[in-house]
Amino acid sequence: xxxxxxxxxxxxxxxxxxxxxxxxxxxxxxxxxxxxxxxxxxxxxxxxxxxxxxxxxxxxxxxxxxxxxxxxxxxxxxxxxxxxxxxxxxxxxxxxxxxxxxxxxxxxxxxxxxxxxxxxxxxxxxxxxxxxxxxxxxxxxxxxxxxxxxxxxxxxxxxxxxxxxxxxxxxxxxxxxxxxxxxxxxxxxxxxxxxxxxxxxxxxxxxxxxxxxxxxxxxxxxxxxxxxxxxxxxxxxxxxxxxxxxxxxxxxxxxxxxxxxxxxxxxxxxxxxxxxxxxxxxxxxxxxxxxxxxxxxxxxxxxxxxxxxxxxxxxxxxxxxxxxxxxxxxxxxxxxxxxxxxxxxxxxxxxxxxxxxxxxxxxxxxxxxxxxxxxxxxxxxxxxxxxxxxxxxxxxxxxxxxxxxxxxxxxxxxxxxxxxxxxxxxxxxxxxxxxxxxxxxxxxxxxxxxxxxxxxxxxxxxxxxxxxxxxxxxxxxxxxxxxxxxxxxxxxxxxxxxxxxxxxxxxxxxxxxxxxxxxxxxxxxxxxxxxxxxxxxxxxxxxxxxxxxxxxxxxxxxxxxxxxxxxxxxxxxxxxxxxxxxxxxxxxxxxxxxxxxxxxxxxxxxxxxxxxxxxxxxxxxxxxxxxxxxxxxxxx
Numbered sequence: 001x002x003x004x005x006x007x008x009x010x011x012x013x014x015x016x017x018x019x020x021x022x023x024x025x026x027x028x029x030x031x032x033x034x035x036x037x038x039x040x041x042x043x044x045x046x047x048x049x050x051x052x053x054x055x056x057x058x059x060x061x062x063x064x065x066x067x068x069x070x071x072x073x074x075x076x077x078x079x080x081x082x083x084x085x086x087x088x089x090x091x092x093x094x095x096x097x098x099x100x101x102x103x104x105x106x107x108x109x110x111x112x113x114x115x116x117x118x119x120x121x122x123x124x125x126x127x128x129x130x131x132x133x134x135x136x137x138x139x140x141x142x143x144x145x146x147x148x149x150x151x152x153x154x155x156x157x158x159x160x161x162x163x164x165x166x167x168x169x170x171x172x173x174x175x176x177x178x179x180x181x182x183x184x185x186x187x188x189x190x191x192x193x194x195x196x197x198x199x200x201x202x203x204x205x206x207x208x209x210x211x212x213x214x215x216x217x218x219x220x221x222x223x224x225x226x227x228x229x230x231x232x233x234x235x236x237x238x239x240x241x242x243x244x245x246x247x248x249x250x251x252x253x254x255x256x257x258x259x260x261x262x263x264x265x266x267x268x269x270x271x272x273x274x275x276x277x278x279x280x281x282x283x284x285x286x287x288x289x290x291x292x293x294x295x296x297x298x299x300x301x302x303x304x305x306x307x308x309x310x311x312x313x314x315x316x317x318x319x320x321x322x323x324x325x326x327x328x329x330x331x332x333x334x335x336x337x338x339x340x341x342x343x344x345x346x347x348x349x350x351x352x353x354x355x356x357x358x359x360x361x362x363x364x365x366x367x368x369x370x371x372x373x374x375x376x377x378x379x380x381x382x383x384x385x386x387x388x389x390x391x392x393x394x395x396x397x398x399x400x401x402x403x404x405x406x407x408x409x410x411x412x413x414x415x416x417x418x419x420x421x422x423x424x425x426x427x428x429x430x431x432x433x434x435x436x437x438x439x440x441x442x443x444x445x446x447x448x449x450x451x452x453x454x455x456x457x458x459x460x461x462x463x464x465x466x467x468x469x470x471x472x473x474x475x476x477x478x479x480x481x482x483x484x485x486x487x488x489x490x491x492x493x494x495x496x497x498x499x500x501x502x503x504x505x506x507x508x509x510x511x512x513x514x515x516x517x518x519x520x521x522x523x524x525x526x527x528x529x530x531x532x533x534x535x536x537x538x539x540x541x542x543x544x545x546x547x548x549x550x551x552x553x554x555x556x557x558x559x560x561x562x563x564x565x566x567x568x569x570x571x572x573x574x575x576x577x578x579x580x581x582x583x584x585x586x587x588x589x590x591x592x593x594x595x596x597x598x599x600x601x602x603x604x605x606x607x608x609x610x611x612x613x614x615x616x617x618x619x620x621x622x623x624x625x626x627x628x629x630x631x632x633x634x635x636x
Contacts, residue, residue: 064104092108121141123194128199163232172200201228202269204226205272209274214308217309221245238273327349354540357391388419403541466492468491480555486550488547491577493544514541516532517546517548525625543575547571
C-alpha cells in the first residue's frame with residue numbers, strides 16, 4: 001500500500017511540474033509504451049481516454065488532461081486483467097514537453113507479469129447437437145488451452161456455444177460459464193454447461209413498420225416459414241436479405257417472447273419482423289479529379305422501389321477526358337423464382353484511347369442467380385452498335401499514316417476511317433467472393449469468370465469468342481499488415497475470315513473490346529492504355545490476349561493513414577492465345593492510403609523496370625519512367 005501511495009504522489013507531482021499550462025492548451029503529440037509484449041499496442045491505446053493528436057492539418061487535436069491520464073493508469077491495469085494478466089502494473093512514465101511547451105510526448109512503462117493460463121476447456125450438456133458440430137465448435141472457439149484467460153474470448157466462446165444450440169432448434173438455450181482454479185494460482189479450467197431447453201419451430205410471422213413496401217415483398221425475403229425447425233442462422237440470413245434490398249434504414253427479426261419461463265416454453269416461436277423504411281429515391285452528384293481522367297463529373301438518380309415490388313431503376317451520366325455518356329438500368333427481383341433477378345441496361349457511351357475513339361450504343365439483358373451471399377452466376381444477351389474511328393488528334397499528326405495502316409489490318413474501313421457494325425452476343429459470368437470488405441479487403445478471396453460469344457447464336461457484324469478471369473487473394477499477416485495479390489488473364493479469338501484475301505486472316509474484333517493495361521488499377525508504372533501492342537508510329541492500339549499479375553503489401557502507418565509497396569507485371573499481345581510470360585512489363589513503387597467513409601483515398605507512384613522505348617508518349621511532357629496515380633479505392 002505504501003508503494004502505491006508514493007507512486008501516486010510522484011505521479012501527480014511530476015505532472016504538475018511539467019504541465020505548466022492550464023488544461024486544454026497542451027496537445028498530446030505522441031503516446032507510447034515500454035514493456036508491452038503480450039497485447040497489441042494499438043488496441044491498448046484505443047482503450048485509453050488520453051489520445052494522440054493527428055499529424056495532418058485537418059486532424060483532430062487532443063489535449064493533455066492530468067486527471068484523465070491518472071485514470072488511464074487504472075484502465076491499463078484493468079485492460080491487462082481482462083486479458084489474463086492480473087499482476088500487470090504501470091511502473092513508470094515519462095512526460096516530455098517540447099521547446100514551445102505546447103505539446104507533450106508521453107511514455108508509459110508497464111510490467112505485464114505472468115498470465116493466468118487456460119488449463120482446460122469442457123463443454124457439458126451439448127449432446128443434443130450432432131457430435132461433428134460440437135467438434136467444429138471446439139475448433140472454432142477462440143479460447144484455447146495454454147493461452148492466457150482472456151475474458152473477451154471467454155464471452156465470445158460462450159456466445160458461440162449459445163448460438164450453436166439456437167441453430168439446432170433450441171431457441172431458449174442457456175449456457176453457464178464456470179471458472180475453477182487449476183493446480184496453481186496461474187491456471188484455470190473453464191466449463192461451459194448447456195441448458196438447451198425445449199426444441200421448437202418457427203410459428204406465426206408478424207410484419208411491422210412497413211408503409212409503402214407490401215408485406216408480400218418482405219415475406220418473400222424470409223429464409224424460413226412457419227413449421228420450419230428454429231435456426232438462428234435463418235433469422236440472421238433474413239435480416240441480411242432485408243438490408244440488402246436497400247429499402248430499409250432499419251430491419252430486425254426476433255422472437256416475440258425470447259425468454260419465457262422454463263415451464264412455459266412453447267413449441268412454436270412467434271416471430272416479429274420490424275422495419276423502418278428509408279428514402280426510396282436517391283440523387284447524387286459527384287465532382288472529382290484523377291491523374292488519368294482529370295476532372296470528372298458523375299450524376300446518378302436511383303429509385304429502389306420503382307412501381308413497387310422492390311424493383312429498381314436508375315440513370316447514370318458521366319463526363320471525363322477518358323469516357324463519357326449515359327446509362328439507364330432496371331432490375332426486377334424474384335424473376336419467376338427466388339434467387340433469380342432480371343436486369344435491363346441501355347447505354348450510349350464514348351471511350352477515348354490514344355489511337356481511336358469508340359461509341360457503343362445499345363442494350364443488355366441479364367438473368368442473375370444469387371445462390372448465397374458469396375456466389376452468383378448470370379446469363380446475358382447483348383445487342384449494340386459499335387462505332388470506332390481514328391482519334392481527331394492523330395489524323396493531322398505525323399503518326400497518322402502508320403496508324404492508319406495498322407488499324408486497317410485490324411478491321412478499319414480504309415475509306416471512311418471507321419469500324420462500324422452490330423454486336424450481338426451471349427455471355428456467361430460466375431463470381432465468388434469471401435472478401436471481408438468490398439472497398440478495402442483484408443482477408444478472403446474473389447474470383448470472377450466471364451465468357452462471351454458473338455456472331456453465331458445471335459448473328460451480327462462481329463464474330464468472336466472471349467474468355468477472361470480475375471482472381472484476388474487477401475492474406476492478413478498481422479493485425480496491421482496484409483498481403484494482397486491479383487491475377488488477370490483474357491483472350492479474344494476470332495474465326496478465319498472467309499472473304500479475306502490473306503492467308504490466316506481473321507475476322508475483325510470490335511475495337512471497343514480490345515485489351516489494354518496500364519493505369520491506376522493495373523501496371524502502375526504506365527498510364528492508362530500505355531501497355532498494349534503499338535502501331536508502327538508507337539501508339540497503343542489494343543490486343544487480343546492479356547495477362548497481368550500484381551502484389552501489394554498493405555500496412556497501417558498511423559490512424560487512418562496507410563502505406564503500400566507494390567509490384568505489377570503484365571502485357572497485352574496482338575494475337576489471341578499468344579500469352580508469353582517471358583514478355584512482361586514490370587513496375588514497382590510505393591503508395592499511401594487514407595481511409596474515408598467512401599473508401600481509401602489512394603496515391604501511388606509507379607516506376608517502370610523495363611520501359612518500352614517504342615511507346616509514343618505525350619511530346620509536351622518529358623519522357624519519364626514513372627507515373628503518379630491519384631484515385632479513390634484500392635487498386636484491387
